[in-house]
Amino acid sequence: MRHYAILRLLLASFFLYIAWPVIPYITTNVELIFWGGWLLFLLLVVGANFATLLQMTRPPVMEQEEYNRRQRDFH
Numbered sequence: 001m002r003h004y005a006i007l008r009l010l011l012a013s014f015f016l017y018i019a020w021p022v023i024p025y026i027t028t029n030v031e032l033i034f035w036g037g038w039l040l041f042l043l044l045v046v047g048a049n050f051a052t053l054l055q056m057t058r059p060p061v062m063e064q065e066e067y068n069r070r071q072r073d074f075h
Contacts, residue, residue, distance in 0.1 A: 005053045015042070
């Protein structure tokens, strides 16, 4: 289901929108590690959802059942 991937991308972009003003004010190493990990996780989430949108990977298991049911009903 493409709309789930789109919703997850929108949610990730909203979180980035909220976090972006805080990132330039990193002062300690702990903050640097936290924001670096957070941005890395954000890139993983965005990449996985783009791969789902571009049909490079199979959708998550929760979404596959709906897709299979629609394919059976269509044929």
